[in-house]
Amino acid sequence: MKLDFSVAVHSLFYLEANSPRKIASRELAASLDLNAVVIRNILSVLHKRGYIEGTVGKNGGYQLKKALADINVGELYDxxxxxxxxxxxxxxxxxxxxxxxxxxxxxxxxxxxxxxxxxxxxxxAFYHRFTLADLKQDLYHHGYFKKLVKINDK
Amino acid sequence: MKLDFSVAVHSLFYLEANSPRKIASRELAASLDLNAVVIRNILSVLHKRGYIEGTVGKNGGYQLKKALADINVGELYDxxxxxxxxxxxxxxxxxxxxxxxxxxxxxxxxxxxxxxxxxxxxxxAFYHRFTLADLKQDLYHHGYFKKLVKINDK
Incomplete structure (x- = not known):
């Protein structure tokens, strides 16, 4: 689904912002305003690929396993x-x-x-040039990303 | 419609291959195996943009107005x-x-x-790197285009 990439990015940012607290898929679903089943499917993929760690069930929840700077945007897109x-x-x-x-x-x-x-x-290949740390900069200082691309392409 | 680009490329190649004969939208529709209305809509856009010239009606038909080497693939895509x-x-x-x-x-x-x-x-930007003359080479010698991109990107 075309939305999956956005859900994955959003989820990883949410886990990072709330680190080291364990986040349940329910809470993520509320933040993303999406059905919990959609979230769980994508969390399952992120878990399998080693981006996050965690457990389901009571007292369960997910945590980020990698630094944002080590998560390539292109790999996440692929x-x-x-x-x-x-x-x-x-x-x-x-x-x-x-x-x-x-x-x-x-x-x-x-x-x-x-x-x-x-x-x-x-x-x-364009997506592969950036990490989630780059995107996070833009999330808090909008316009950063556009400038970054201009500088890179000079 | 996502098919429009393919229809445009296909139509321009067809006009070029049959040059200087005037081609009716009917004949193009048969070659592309598509509804004549779809073809006419795209021919109308190509006409307006100066890629082709021609008239509708009896004895009407279209001819290519530019050389393939002067038709940029990216412009056509846009x-x-x-x-x-x-x-x-x-x-x-x-x-x-x-x-x-x-x-x-x-x-x-x-x-x-x-x-x-x-x-x-x-x-x-990728599409803008090529002309229809490049694509025509590939049409008759498949594999040309893949090689061309490899050479360009070295």
Whole structure:
């Protein structure tokens, strides 16, 4: 789900802000204004990937396992937003040209799939340039992130 | 519509391959295996932007107005795929924090909107690096485009 990345970032910030208190998924759900099931699914992924530690049940709750500076935004994006394998739906042309001489229709799909895949690589590479510590700066001093990108791209 | 970019690229290649013959939207619709109305809407945009010239009606049809090498892929992408203003839907947190001390929820939306907007800029910048002449090379010699990107990024 496209919201998963935002939920993951939000949850990690919340755990960090309340550290070292253990946070239950219920409390996170209230803060994010989302259904607890959605939160639990994403916490489960974050737990499996070693971003957080904790237990479910009574007296349970989660804590951040890594420093924000050690959490790469791109890795988090890759974990929560799977590669768009649905490009195919946005591509014209048949895989088998009915008219043999219509090479455009036959090859369009392969060419555009390569174009979209390479563009997506670049898109993800952008996220990989930052850590959650960068985003946290922006959370408390909005505008920081835009400036950071400008400086980096100079 | 997400398909619009693919339809535009496909149409321009088709006009070029059949140049200088005038191509009716009907014929394009058959080649792209799409409804003629979809095709006409996109041809209308391409016409307005000066990519193609032509007339509708009897003996009407379209011709390419620019060389493929003068058609930037990124410009075509920008014309056919509007900036994703729907980021907001994928962002957690309220614009007004109910709990005043919950700065994460209050600021999450602004911070992630900046992150997504800057990432989209980079995504679009990638497309701007190429012309339709590059894509045409790949259409007839698949693999060309992947190699081109590798060489450029070295």
């Amino acid at each position: 974990v929560t937003i799977p590669p768009t394998l649905s490009y195919a739906r946005f591509i014209t042309g048949r895989s088998e040209g009915i008219n043999k001489t219509d090479q455009i229709s036959s090859n369009m799909s392969e060419t555009l799939t390569d174009l979209f895949t390479l563009a997506d690589d670049q898109y993800r | 014309v056919t795929i509007p900036p994703t203003l729907s980021y907001a839907r994928f962002i957690t947190g309220r614009s007004e924090g109910i709990n005043k001390t919950d700065q994460i929820s209050s600021n999450m939306s602004e911070t992630l909107t900046d992150l997504f907007t800057l990432a989209d800029d980079q995504y679009r």
